[in-house]
Amino acid sequence: MPFLPSTRLMLFMLGSIGLITLPHAWHIPPILFSFFTLLLLWRLLSIWQPRYLPNRLGVFLLMLLGIGLLYSQQHSVFGRDAGTSLFVVALGLKLLEIHGRRDVYVIVYLAFIVAVTQFLYEESILMALYILLVCGVLLATLITQNSQAPQTLAALKISAAIILQSLPLALVLFVLFPRLEAPHWSWLDDDTHAKSGLSNTLEPGSIAELSLSPELVFRVKFTGDLPPPAQRYWRGPVYANTDGVSWRAPPVLGREKNPDQPVFTGTTYDYTLMMEPQKQNWVFALEMPSQFEGLRRNGLYQLITNKNPGDRAEYRLSSSPAYNTGGISKSERRESLQLPGKASEKIVELVKQLQGRPASPELFIANLLQYFRQENFHYTLSPEAMPDKPIETFLFERRAGFCSHYATAFVYLLRVAEIPARVVGGYQGGQINQVGGFLEIRQADAHAWAEAWLEGRGWVRFDPTAAIAPERIERGVNVDLQIASGAVNFSPVQLDAKTLSWLQRGRQLWQSVDYNWQRWVINYDTVNQKAFLQSLGIDSFVKLGYWLVISVAGIGGVVAWRLLRPNRRRQDPALRLYRQFCAKLGKAGLSVDIGDGPQTVAERAKKLRPDLAEAIERITALYIRLRYQADSEAGDLQVLKRLVARFRV
Amino acid sequence: MLTQRRVFILPTQRGLAFVLLILLLVLIGFVYNNNLAYLLGFLLASIFFVTILHSFKALAGLAIQPARQHAVFAGQAGPFNFQISNPGSQPRFALDLALQSELSISLAAEQTQTVTLYQPTRQRGWQLPGTLTLSSTYPLGLFRAWAPLRFDSPLLVYPKPASKLLPFPDSDGGQDKPGQNRRSGDEFDGVRVYQRGDAIRQIHWKAFAKGQGVHSKHYSGASASELLLDYQQAPGHHTEERLSQLCRWLVDAEQAGLRYGLVLPGLRLPPDNGAAHYRHCLQALALF
Numbered sequence: 001m002p003f004l005p006s007t008r009l010m011l012f013m014l015g016s017i018g019l020i021t022l023p024h025a026w027h028i029p030p031i032l033f034s035f036f037t038l039l040l041l042w043r044l045l046s047i048w049q050p051r052y053l054p055n056r057l058g059v060f061l062l063m064l065l066g067i068g069l070l071y072s073q074q075h076s077v078f079g080r081d082a083g084t085s086l087f088v089v090a091l092g093l094k095l096l097e098i099h100g101r102r103d104v105y106v107i108v109y110l111a112f113i114v115a116v117t118q119f120l121y122e123e124s125i126l127m128a129l130y131i132l133l134v135c136g137v138l139l140a141t142l143i144t145q146n147s148q149a150p151q152t153l154a155a156l157k158i159s160a161a162i163i164l165q166s167l168p169l170a171l172v173l174f175v176l177f178p179r180l181e182a183p184h185w186s187w188l189d190d191d192t193h194a195k196s197g198l199s200n201t202l203e204p205g206s207i208a209e210l211s212l213s214p215e216l217v218f219r220v221k222f223t224g225d226l227p228p229p230a231q232r233y234w235r236g237p238v239y240a241n242t243d244g245v246s247w248r249a250p251p252v253l254g255r256e257k258n259p260d261q262p263v264f265t266g267t268t269y270d271y272t273l274m275m276e277p278q279k280q281n282w283v284f285a286l287e288m289p290s291q292f293e294g295l296r297r298n299g300l301y302q303l304i305t306n307k308n309p310g311d312r313a314e315y316r317l318s319s320s321p322a323y324n325t326g327g328i329s330k331s332e333r334r335e336s337l338q339l340p341g342k343a344s345e346k347i348v349e350l351v352k353q354l355q356g357r358p359a360s361p362e363l364f365i366a367n368l369l370q371y372f373r374q375e376n377f378h379y380t381l382s383p384e385a386m387p388d389k390p391i392e393t394f395l396f397e398r399r400a401g402f403c404s405h406y407a408t409a410f411v412y413l414l415r416v417a418e419i420p421a422r423v424v425g426g427y428q429g430g431q432i433n434q435v436g437g438f439l440e441i442r443q444a445d446a447h448a449w450a451e452a453w454l455e456g457r458g459w460v461r462f463d464p465t466a467a468i469a470p471e472r473i474e475r476g477v478n479v480d481l482q483i484a485s486g487a488v489n490f491s492p493v494q495l496d497a498k499t500l501s502w503l504q505r506g507r508q509l510w511q512s513v514d515y516n517w518q519r520w521v522i523n524y525d526t527v528n529q530k531a532f533l534q535s536l537g538i539d540s541f542v543k544l545g546y547w548l549v550i551s552v553a554g555i556g557g558v559v560a561w562r563l564l565r566p567n568r569r570r571q572d573p574a575l576r577l578y579r580q581f582c583a584k585l586g587k588a589g590l591s592v593d594i595g596d597g598p599q600t601v602a603e604r605a606k607k608l609r610p611d612l613a614e615a616i617e618r619i620t621a622l623y624i625r626l627r628y629q630a631d632s633e634a635g636d637l638q639v640l641k642r643l644v645a646r647f648r649v
Numbered sequence: 650m651l652t653q654r655r656v657f658i659l660p661t662q663r664g665l666a667f668v669l670l671i672l673l674l675v676l677i678g679f680v681y682n683n684n685l686a687y688l689l690g691f692l693l694a695s696i697f698f699v700t701i702l703h704s705f706k707a708l709a710g711l712a713i714q715p716a717r718q719h720a721v722f723a724g725q726a727g728p729f730n731f732q733i734s735n736p737g738s739q740p741r742f743a744l745d746l747a748l749q750s751e752l753s754i755s756l757a758a759e760q761t762q763t764v765t766l767y768q769p770t771r772q773r774g775w776q777l778p779g780t781l782t783l784s785s786t787y788p789l790g791l792f793r794a795w796a797p798l799r800f801d802s803p804l805l806v807y808p809k810p811a812s813k814l815l816p817f818p819d820s821d822g823g824q825d826k827p828g829q830n831r832r833s834g835d836e837f838d839g840v841r842v843y844q845r846g847d848a849i850r851q852i853h854w855k856a857f858a859k860g861q862g863v864h865s866k867h868y869s870g871a872s873a874s875e876l877l878l879d880y881q882q883a884p885g886h887h888t889e890e891r892l893s894q895l896c897r898w899l900v901d902a903e904q905a906g907l908r909y910g911l912v913l914p915g916l917r918l919p920p921d922n923g924a925a926h927y928r929h930c931l932q933a934l935a936l937f
Contacts, residue, residue, distance in 0.1 A: 080681070101790075112674070112689075112693065113670070113674070116674050116689050119683050119685035119686050120686070123685050127685075128688075131689070135692070139789065142790055143787075143788050145790060146743055146786050146788060146789060147742030147743040147755070147787050148742065148743055162700070162789075163696070166695035166696045167692070169691075169694075169698060173691035174687060174691050177691065181682075311682070521684055524684055525682065525684075556698065563703070564706055564709065
């Protein structure tokens with residue numbers, strides 16, 4: 001008998017496959033996705049026009065075409081992109097070849113694999129919910145295949161019930177299943193997709209407009225108090241080498257060791273920091289990190305991770321804003337005083353004017369900051385480009401710029417005054433998420449400041465931007481406002497405050513959900529699992545095994561009980577009482593068939609036990625009235641109950 | 650009523666393939682350190698587990714009992730009737746019933762349905778149904794739940810009527826008076842072409858001798874003639890052949906609307922007609 005899948009089955013299947021593959025439109029080469037879409041539509045039309053289905057030769061030719069397309073686009077079958085393309089094309093081709101029930105299963109199983117490949121591209125909570133819903137439709141496909149009766153809605157309902165019953169067990173398995181760190185297989189790597197972020201060079205003169213990207217960089221949750229806004233400096237790359245125009249991070253390898261280890265005093269802040277996927281393996285710790293697990297601190301006091309920066313990762317850190325880095329090595333001093341040639345006379349004049357050489361470095365720095373504050377300097381995110389002699393142009397002509405302009409000019413002047421100084425990049429501030437109680441740091445919070453080495457104090461942070469625009473430091477950048485108004489503005493005036501607050505609250509709520517999702521679900525790795533299980537008192541594999549068995553059995557038992565218990569509540573109480581009555585008659589030797597009507601039973605019962613005729617008649621009459629007639633009286637049920645209870649054979 | 654003691658559940662081939670799928674998803678989760686891949690793998694594993702319960706639920710609580718059976722002649726497909734009822738409040742889908750023939754039904758809540766399944770019959774006598782298998786792959790086809798059921802409700806199988814067309818025996822067996830056994834009130838009605846079931850003594854021999862073909866004489870009245878079908882008169886080398894012949898005569902006689910009796914060694918059923926008598930006679934043959 002040829003297998004003819006029902007129209008409903010086909011619609012379920014094609015619908016769910018279309019949905020499951022849809023997000024890949026952004027992931028796999030367009031030509032492959034178009035090929036797949038074409039095959040899907042072809043199969044869809046063939047539901048009503050079966051004669052348009054390709055024959056064996058046609059399928060074979062299409063398969064050759066598919067292989068050709070795959071080869072031209074990917075050159076391999078390993079790795080995320082190539083593997084995904086392979087499965088998508090295979091799924092599309094298989095759709096044209098449904099000859100038996102087995103093929104339906106092959107297709108559904110392939111679709112599950114394609115569903116999982118979605119997670120290799122996106123792990124957001126929305127994607128997870130989306131895939132869960134589509135998997136429900138896939139299950140409904142199987143349900144339709146295995147039962148002739150259910151209607152579309154019924155099949156979906158059953159599949160939803162099955163998924164809901166399965167979720168608790170799946171979650172327990174998720175928590176308890178041991179996570180082993182997989183070795184890193186380089187042949188599985190794809191090109192890292194370009195991500196924005198800080199880079200190794202800083203070239204303020206070439207930037208005409210600083211973009212205000214709301215893209216999240218990292219999130220920080222403090223275990224105790226939050227540091228005050230003015231101390232929220234997240235240290236990134238250090239730019240010490242300059243050619244007068246651009247500033248570069250010096251090589252880290254082969255650096256002379258610093259003579260002293262930093263000494264920390266005062267408050268310590270403990271926090272967990274969750275980095276979003278990055279291009280560089282930098283971790284932006286609160287200045288200055290004192291304790292860090294699984295990270296390395298390079299000679300420039302910057303934290304470096306060994307993990308793949310393309311993955312989201314979480315770190316536990318401690319930082320102290322009060323620190324003393326101690327002495328400076330000779331090579332570092334040389335590096336921090338390096339200048340591209342001789343400084344111009346104008347600059348030397350300015351340094352002299354600010355009591356550069358003879359006075360103490362502290363006095364010079366104080367004078368310089370005072371100079372920035374008193375002269376006509378402005379803070380702007382859209383300065384004019386200054387490609388030629390950017391420092392001088394900025395200091396003496398334009399006098400408007402953003403953090404990088406101020407930081408580089410500041411460092412330059414200090415170096416002319418023979419004070420070791422360098423530019424530090426990173427982020428400043430961050431927005432508190434009221435819902436989740438954590439800080440969100442975005443690309444728009446990117447900042448540059450300076451640090452100078454002072455005798456007895458080590459490297460000390462100075463932020464010239466704070467002298468010009470203290471609000472930038474005190475309040476941080478209001479990303480929502482900036483995006484809404486299109487410009488930087490530190491006091492909210494433009495947008496209706498109420499709308500903005502709703503916008504902000506909505507975003508914060510969502511960010512909080514997302515943060516916890518990232519933290520507890522996506523980032524539940526070997527380390528996190530170990531910590532979590534230890535908090536439950538599970539410290540060995542044997543104990544883990546016990547827990548696994550006990551919880552699986554417990555949840556399985558609950559689900560089984562809910563599923564298999566007889567559905568008593570929905571049974572008519574009159575029917576229940578009548579069944580008791582029939583059971584009593586059964587004891588008396590009367591066999592009651594399921595199909596027998598109550599009248600028939602009563603007649604036969606009366607013949608068998610004429611002595612009970614009256615009770616039998618009353619019970620039967622009451623039962624008929626209760627069950628089949630609309631006008632039964634309220635007390636009937638009670639009477640029936642009493643009569644059945646008293647009925648003795 | 651089906652309880653866990655009588656329902657067996659094993660994964661199907663598709664179920665085993667599903668396990669491979671789960672392993673693959675968990676492997677992807679491992680290789681890519683992807684927790685959502687793990688999660689989907691675990692979800693499918695849980696669904697696999699929960700489906701065992703659903704498979705059991707597909708059959709649990711169903712009640713099957715044999716319904717009234719209708720006798721057949723040996724060689725025909727033996728119909729066995731069963732009454733299957735769903736006392737629960739949930740509908741049941743895609744229940745497969747198999748004896749020698751197969752059937753797939755769905756039952757609404759609190760619905761009772763009678764189904765007929767067939768099994769070949771070869772020998773006369775009582776025949777028990779083979780094992781009735783009630784099975785279902787509902788809901789996902791990953792498991793097959795089945796219950797082998799044996800019922801003690803035999804089907805009566807009559808002997809196979811002989812295919813040879815033999816005229817009725819010309820004697821009423823045990824009675825002293827041989828030959829025609831016509832009632833006094835019956836009158837000659839006419840002659841018509843010989844039909845199956847006409848007695849040998851009715852044949853119009855004179856016409857046959859004249860070469861006019863085989864005709865038989867007919868007499869008017871409610872029952873034109875009475876037959877007594879005797880085991881001793883039935884041709885055949887052994888019991889089964891004789892019974893087969895007697896069966897053929899019974900069938901023909903009933904069809905012709907004759908009054909007939911049956912004489913077997915140790916049993917004598919006086920001439921009569923009608924469905925009850927017919928069944929009575931056939932049963933006597935079946936159980937001889």
